[in-house]
Amino acid sequence: MSVLHIADVTKTFSGGTNAVDSFSLDVADGELVCLLGPSGSGKSTLLRMVGGFEQPNSGRITIDGEEVTHLPPERRPTGMVFQSHALWTHMNVFKNLAFGLKLRRMPAAQIREKVEAVLELVGLAGYGDRMTTQLSGGQQQRVALARSLVLEPKILLLDEPFASLDQHLRERLREEVRDIQQRLKITTLFVTHGQDEALSMADRIVVMANGKTEQIDRPDVVYRDPKTPFVAGFIGTMNLIEGEVSNGIFVRSALTVPLPIADGPATLAIRPEALDLSASDIPKASVHRVTDYGSHGLVDLDLADGTRVKSMVAHPDMLRAGQGVDLLPRAFAAYRNNQQIYRS
Amino acid sequence: MTTLVPVRSRIDWLGIVFAALLSLAIVGPLVVVGTWAFTEVWRYPNIIPQQFGFRFWGQTLGRADVWNALVLSLQLSTVVTLLSAVICLPAAYAFARMSFPGRNILFFSFLAGHAFPKFGLLVAIAAIFLQLNLIGTFWGVVLIQLVGTLMFMIWIPVAAFQAVDRRMEEAARDVGASPFRVFWSITLPQAGPTIAAAVLLSFVGTFYETEGAWLIGAPGIRTMPVLMISYINNQMVIQYGAVLSVLLWVPSFIALMFARRVIGGGAFARGFGG
Numbered sequence: 106m107s108v109l110h111i112a113d114v115t116k117t118f119s120g121g122t123n124a125v126d127s128f129s130l131d132v133a134d135g136e137l138v139c140l141l142g143p144s145g146s147g148k149s150t151l152l153r154m155v156g157g158f159e160q161p162n163s164g165r166i167t168i169d170g171e172e173v174t175h176l177p178p179e180r181r182p183t184g185m186v187f188q189s190h191a192l193w194t195h196m197n198v199f200k201n202l203a204f205g206l207k208l209r210r211m212p213a214a215q216i217r218e219k220v221e222a223v224l225e226l227v228g229l230a231g232y233g234d235r236m237t238t239q240l241s242g243g244q245q246q247r248v249a250l251a252r253s254l255v256l257e258p259k260i261l262l263l264d265e266p267f268a269s270l271d272q273h274l275r276e277r278l279r280e281e282v283r284d285i286q287q288r289l290k291i292t293t294l295f296v297t298h299g300q301d302e303a304l305s306m307a308d309r310i311v312v313m314a315n316g317k318t319e320q321i322d323r324p325d326v327v328y329r330d331p332k333t334p335f336v337a338g339f340i341g342t343m344n345l346i347e348g349e350v351s352n353g354i355f356v357r358s359a360l361t362v363p364l365p366i367a368d369g370p371a372t373l374a375i376r377p378e379a380l381d382l383s384a385s386d387i388p389k390a391s392v393h394r395v396t397d398y399g400s401h402g403l404v405d406l407d408l409a410d411g412t413r414v415k416s417m418v419a420h421p422d423m424l425r426a427g428q429g430v431d432l433l434p435r436a437f438a439a440y441r442n443n444q445q446i447y448r449s
Numbered sequence: 450m451t452t453l454v455p456v457r458s459r460i461d462w463l464g465i466v467f468a469a470l471l472s473l474a475i476v477g478p479l480v481v482v483g484t485w486a487f488t489e490v491w492r493y494p495n496i497i498p499q500q501f502g503f504r505f506w507g508q509t510l511g512r513a514d515v516w517n518a519l520v521l522s523l524q525l526s527t528v529v530t531l532l533s534a535v536i537c538l539p540a541a542y543a544f545a546r547m548s549f550p551g552r553n554i555l556f557f558s559f560l561a562g563h564a565f566p567k568f569g570l571l572v573a574i575a576a577i578f579l580q581l582n583l584i585g586t587f588w589g590v591v592l593i594q595l596v597g598t599l600m601f602m603i604w605i606p607v608a609a610f611q612a613v614d615r616r617m618e619e620a621a622r623d624v625g626a627s628p629f630r631v632f633w634s635i636t637l638p639q640a641g642p643t644i645a646a647a648v649l650l651s652f653v654g655t656f657y658e659t660e661g662a663w664l665i666g667a668p669g670i671r672t673m674p675v676l677m678i679s680y681i682n683n684q685m686v687i688q689y690g691a692v693l694s695v696l697l698w699v700p701s702f703i704a705l706m707f708a709r710r711v712i713g714g715g716a717f718a719r720g721f722g723g
Binding site: 156157158177178179180183184185187188189191192193194195204205208209249252253256 | 614616617619620621622623624625626627630634635638639641
């Protein structure tokens with residue numbers, strides 16, 4: 106039963122730029138929240154501040170109402186899993202897991218019991234005697250997770266824990282971690298720059314850029330209704346087309362879309378799967394390349410001024426390079442001054 | 450179809466010649482000294498000695514000054530190495546992990562002692578020690594030999610501490626260890642093998658150190674190498690020197706074996722930033 110509360114936290118590194126800029130977030134009990142952003146967006150710094158490895162310049166961090174903002178890591182009820190797993194290579198798996206329990210002066214028999222239980226939980230029962238260097242990358246990361254879980258932290262912090270693993274393993278561990286997290290109902294903050302990871306694991310996603318929150322929402326909402334052009338461009342594939350609106354019509358080259366907003370510049374955002382193509386006598390774009398993925402096809406198109414847009418089609422074999430087509434957006438959004446001002 | 454001609458690995462004759470010359474230069478003198486140690490009669494122009502035997506071993510080992518020198522050398526090396534560790538290891542940690550004004554200059558000053566001809570430095574120090582009544586005393590020699598160990602005992606441990614993954618230390622803090630506990634349970638064991646290499650190097654280096662021991666220690670303090678030099682200089686019997694020389698191989702041989710077993714080659718390389 107733990108809630109994390111981050112209020113107006115700012116972290117400035119020497120040099121003057123704000124790594125994290127008045128950031129606020131509430132994580133509910135048992136919730137898994139992903140901090141998603143490109144490198145340099147401040148997501149790792151934020152996580153390290155929750156873990157106690159960085160001190161914020163201002164703002165407050167509380168866990169279950171208790172202020173921890175300036176406590177050192179060893180006095181926080183948080184458990185961190187590092188990207189590089191950071192296992193202690195001079196200890197075997199058992200000792201890695203038992204170290205924290207020993208510091209808490211737990212009796213040896215109880216330590217053994219707890220360590221075995223948590224090894225079972227992460228699917229490594231019987232691996233206690235192995236040296237950590239003898240384990241595969243996935244196993245090492247499981248041990249790192251177990252090392253945090255065995256202490257029953259109130260908040261679990263995951264700092265790109267799968268970044269060094271290959272794609273296949275990453276997907277499997279992702280599911281395992283999500284299962285464990287839901288079974289233990291442990292409040293979790295997860296940092297990643299991989300949108301797949303965020304979309305598949307998170308209860309809510311915080312999209313960050315330049316130390317600031319761009320959007321906080323459920324994964325499906327972040328994908329379907331990005332509130333800023335940055336989020337639109339960062340999550341999934343998105344056609345972001347700059348243009349001018351006059352008299353309720355958005356114009357870019359030969360592409361015109363009815364857009365009932367005030368005149369002025371605007372950015373039109375259309376998902377490839379929401380952009381239909383049709384044969385036309387007055388084509389608005391020409392097919393540049395057709396890529397057939399089997400289940401669907403992806404078509405690169407050029408507007409007359411060279412602007413590249415993408416469309417996802419069910420039957421790519423109907424299209425050839427050089428062919429002229431009409432563009433029919435089914436759903437789109439428009440942005441002005443970094444804000445969404447229209448959504449169809 | 451093309452047939453692949455197996456590429457015959459060429460014999461690197463130049464490399465073999467170099468290796469042979471190098472081996473000769475290193476092993477040659479050792480063989481000669483080793484032979485002399487077991488020789489009773491060896492007159493020109495014979496290539497091998499006329500008479501082998503252990504007579505000079507008995508004579509050498511029967512001398513009280515040899516045993517005194519051996520005990521003294523072991524005492525000196527132990528005291529110097531321990532003192533050096535007590536002084537240098539905390540300093541190395543500070544150099545590796547903390548930033549303070551003058552850090553770089555201080556760091557390189559440890560190299561400076563080795564950048565100039567050592568004998569000149571020693572003579573200057575000897576002049577100072579004369580004033581302080583340290584000439585010919587145990588602690589005078591300890592001090593001078595301590596200077597010689599500083600470079601190894603600072604530079605190698607600094608590299609060792611720097612090589613310890615900071616995330617490991619953070620992970621230990623995360624599970625509840627205090628900074629001191631992190632140092633004791635994580636940092637030190639991680640850097641341990643490389644530091645052991647440095648300790649070993651400084652022990653062996655101190656054991657064989659001659660210039661300082663002779664200049665500061667004479668006449669009261671006679672270490673094994675100093676004794677050997679006086680044998681070679683003052684006595685026409687080559688065998689005394691040869692026997693002592695062979696005796697002196699023992700500690701370095703033991704140290705090397707120990708090092709190979711405990712440390713492994715990688716630690717030395719890591720210590721030098723390899």
